[in-house]
Amino acid sequence: MAEIHNNLIRIYRYILTYGILRTLIKVAGRKRNLLIRGVFHKIFINKNKRYISLIGCGQFGFSTISYFLLLRQGNRFLDCYDIDKERQKSTSKFWGYKEQDDIEKILTNEKLKIVYIASNHFSHSPYSIPFISKNIDVYIEKPIAVNWEQLSSLLRAIKYSNSAVYTGYNRPFSKAIIILDKKIEEKREPISLACFISGHLLPADHWYRLPEEGTRVCGNIGHWIDLAVHLMKTRGRIPEKFIISISYSDVNDFDDNISITITTNIGDLINIILTARSEPFEGINETINFQCGNLIAKIDDFEKMSIWEGAKFSRYRFWPKDVGHKEAINQPYIKRKRDFEEVKISTILILTISDMVRKQEKLKEILPFVILSQIESNENAHIIPM
Ligand SMILES: NC(=O)c1ccc[n+]([C@@H]2O[C@H](COP(=O)([O-])OP(=O)(O)OC[C@H]3O[C@@H](n4cnc5c(N)ncnc54)[C@H](O)[C@@H]3O)[C@@H](O)[C@H]2O)c1
Numbered sequence: 243m244a245e246i247h248n249n250l251i252r253i254y255r256y257i258l259t260y261g262i263l264r265t266l267i268k269v270a271g272r273k274r275n276l277l278i279r280g281v282f283h284k285i286f287i288n289k290n291k292r293y294i295s296l297i298g299c300g301q302f303g304f305s306t307i308s309y310f311l312l313l314r315q316g317n318r319f320l321d322c323y324d325i326d327k328e329r330q331k332s333t334s335k336f337w338g339y340k341e342q343d344d345i346e347k348i349l350t351n352e353k354l355k356i357v358y359i360a361s362n363h364f365s366h367s368p369y370s371i372p373f374i375s376k377n378i379d380v381y382i383e384k385p386i387a388v389n390w391e392q393l394s395s396l397l398r399a400i401k402y403s404n405s406a407v408y409t410g411y412n413r414p415f416s417k418a419i420i421i422l423d424k425k426i427e428e429k430r431e432p433i434s435l436a437c438f439i440s441g442h443l444l445p446a447d448h449w450y451r452l453p454e455e456g457t458r459v460c461g462n463i464g465h466w467i468d469l470a471v472h473l474m475k476t477r478g479r480i481p482e483k484f485i486i487s488i489s490y491s492d493v494n495d496f497d498d499n500i501s502i503t504i505t506t507n508i509g510d511l512i513n514i515i516l517t518a519r520s521e522p523f524e525g526i527n528e529t530i531n532f533q534c535g536n537l538i539a540k541i542d543d544f545e546k547m548s549i550w551e552g553a554k555f556s557r558y559r560f561w562p563k564d565v566g567h568k569e570a571i572n573q574p575y576i577k578r579k580r581d582f583e584e585v586k587i588s589t590i591l592i593l594t595i596s597d598m599v600r601k602q603e604k605l606k607e608i609l610p611f612v613i614l615s616q617i618e619s620n621e622n623a624h625i626i627p628m
Contacts, residue, residue, distance in 0.1 A: 248523075255524050259545070260562045264309065271305030274332035285312060286338065292320040295348050297369055298361030299324035299333035302383065307358050308337045310571040321348045324361070349373060356574055359383055360410075363461060364454045367392035374399040374407065379574060383410035385464050386589055388456030388596075393589055394617045400582075401618070408573045409585050411468040415566030415578065418547045419469070421558065422532065422539055423476045425549070430478040431535040432509035437466040439514070439528045443521040444498075458497040459596035463516055466528075467595065468588035470504065470512045475584050477534055480610075481506035484591060487605050488598055497599050504591075586614055 256265040263282070270278040279286060294311060296303050299322055308319065322339035324330040334341040342348050348357065349372055356379040359369050367387045370380045374396075386409055387393035400407055413419055426433075441462050444450055450461040459467075474480045484506055491499040499519065504512040530541040538550045544565045547558040573579050590610040598606055 252524065259524065264562065267309045268305045270336065271301050274329070274336075276332070276335055279336050286317060289316050289318060292318050293353055293355035294318045295321040295323075295351070295354055295357045296333070296339060297323050297345070297348070297357060297359045298365075298383070299326070299329040300360065303358065303360035304329075304333050304336070306567055307360055307381075307383075307571055308333070310568045311358075312337070313568070314572045314575060320353055321351055323348055345369070345372075349376065349378075354378060356381060358571075362449055363388050363456050364452075367396045370407070371395060371399045374403045374405045377404045379406045379408070381408040381410065381571070381574070384468070385456060385460040385592060386585065387593070388454065388460045390593060390617075393593065394620070397586070397618060406574065407582060408570075409580060409582070410570060411465060411472075411580065411585065411588070412566035412570035413465055413469045413544075414472045414580060415569035415573075416544050417560050417564045417566075418541045418544055418558065419472070419566065420578075421547070421549075422473070425537055425551070426473065426477045426534045428478045429535050429537075432506075432511070433470075433473055433477055434511045434531075434533040435470055435473060436513045436531045437469070437515070437528060438530075439463075439466065439516050439526065440522045441498075441516050441518040441526055443518050456593075457596045457599050458516065459599050460592055462526075463497075463502065463514060463595070464588070464592040466514045467502075467504075467591050468585065469530075470510075470514075471584050471588040471591065472580075473532070473534075474506075474510060475581065479508065480584070480587055481508045481510060482611055483507035483607060483609055485605075485607050486591075486595060486598065488595070488603070490602060490604075493602060496602055500599070502595060587611070590614060 253265060253269065256268060266278050266281065296307065317338050319337050319339040321342045322330060322333050323342050323345055330341050333339060348354065357373050358381045359366050360383040361369065363385055366382050366385065370382050373380050387396055449455060450458060455461065471480060484504055487503045489501045490496055499517050502514045527543050529543065532539040536552050539547060541547045545560055545563045549556045569576060569578060587610045590613050594606065594608050
C-alpha cells in the first residue's frame with residue numbers, strides 16, 4: 243500500500259518536472275507496459291526510412307534515447323539487441339525496432355546509419371569498435387571506456403575511420419550550460435566549480451559495482467569530471483597539469499560517499515561530492531556552483547539557474563527540467579556537437595580517478611595531454627599510465 247502511494251506521488255512529481263508524455267514513457271520503460279503505446283498512437287506511425295539501431299534496451303535506451311530520437315525525427319528505428327531477451331522484445335514491440343539475436347546482423351544491415359550503444363559500461367568500447375571500423379556512425383553512452391586498454395583500442399579505431407563518434411555526456415547540452423558557455427567563452431580566467439550530487443543508492447549487487455565496470459567514477463561521477471573539462475575548454479584552455487585529491491568517508495565504501503578535488507596549473511578549483519546515503523525520491527539530484535572572473539552562477543538541478551555578472555543579475559527557469567538529453571542524443575541531427583578532444587581528456591581524468599578510487603589513493607598529479615599523446619602515438623601496445 244505504502245509503495246503504491248509513493249509511486250503515485252513520484253509520478254505526480256515527475257509530471258510537474260518533466261511533463262506528462264515523458265513521465266508516461268519513463269513509466270512504460272520501468273513497467274514495459276505496451277498499453278501506454280496506444281495513448282500516443284500517432285507519434286509511433288512507422289516511417290519508411292529506418293536507419294537507427296540500439297544496443298542495450300534497458301531503462302535509458304528505452305525511455306530516454308528512443309524517446310528523444312522519436313520526438314525529433316519520428317520513428318526511424320531499425321534493429322535492437324540486448325542480452326536480456328524480455329527487454330529486447332518489449333523495446334522492439336514498443337518502439338518498432340526489429341529484434342536481432344546477433345550483433346553481426348545489426349552490423350551488416352545495409353540500412354544502418356548510426357548505432358546507439360546503451361548497454362553495460364564494460365561493453366561500450368568493444369561494441370563500438372566494429373561499427374567504427376566499418377565507418378558507421380556511433381553514439382556511445384557514457385563512459386566511452388572503462389580501462390586504458392579499451393581507451394587506446396577505441397582511439398585507434400577512430401583514427402582509421404570516417405565514422406562520426408558521439409558520446410552521451412549530456413550536461414554540456416543542457417540549456418543552463420549552453421547559456422553559461424556563451425558568457426564564459428574565451429574569458430581566459432580560472433574557474434571554481436562545486437558539484438554536490440545526491441546519487442542513486444545502488445545495492446551491493448548492482449551491475450555498476452562489478453569489478454570490470456569501472457566503479458561509480460566511470461558510471462556516474464564521470465558526468466561532472468567531463469563537465470569541468472568542458473567548461474575549462476569553453477573559457478579558453480584545458481590546463482596541462484591536474485592535481486587530484488580524494489577524501490573517502492568510509493574505506494569500505496570507496497566510490498559512494500566521496501569528495502574529489504581537482505586543481506590545475508592555471509588555478510582552477512573543482513570539487514565534486516557524490517553522496518549516496520539514501521535513494522533520492524525523484525532520482526538523482528544535483529546542485530552546481532560556479533565562478534569565472536566576475537561571473538557567478540548557481541544551477542539548481544537543471545530546473546533553475548541564477549547568474550550574477552557584477553551588478554547584472556539574471557534568473558532562469560527550465561521546464562521541463564533539462565539536463566541536456568534531448569540535444570545530446572540528437573547530436574547527429576543538430577548543429578551543436580561535442581568536441582571529441584574534450585571527451586578524450588575527460589576520459590583520461592575519469593580513468594585516472596577510477597584507478598585511484600580502486601586503490602583508495604588520495605593524491606595524484608597527471609599531465610593528461612602527455613598521456614593522450616602516448617596513447618595516440620603508440621600503434622601496437624596499450625599504454626597504462628602509472
Ligand atoms: N546520460 C545519462 O544521463 C544516463 C543516465 C542513465 C543511464 N545512462 C547510461 O545508459 C546505459 C544503460 O544504463 P541503464 O540505466 O539503461 O541501465 P539498465 O540496467 O536499465 O540497462 C542496461 C541494459 O544493458 C543490457 N546489457 C547488459 N550487458 C549487455 C551486453 N553485453 N550486451 C547487450 N546488452 C547488455 C542489460 O540487459 C540491460 O537491459 C549505461 O551506459 C548508463 O551509464 C546514461
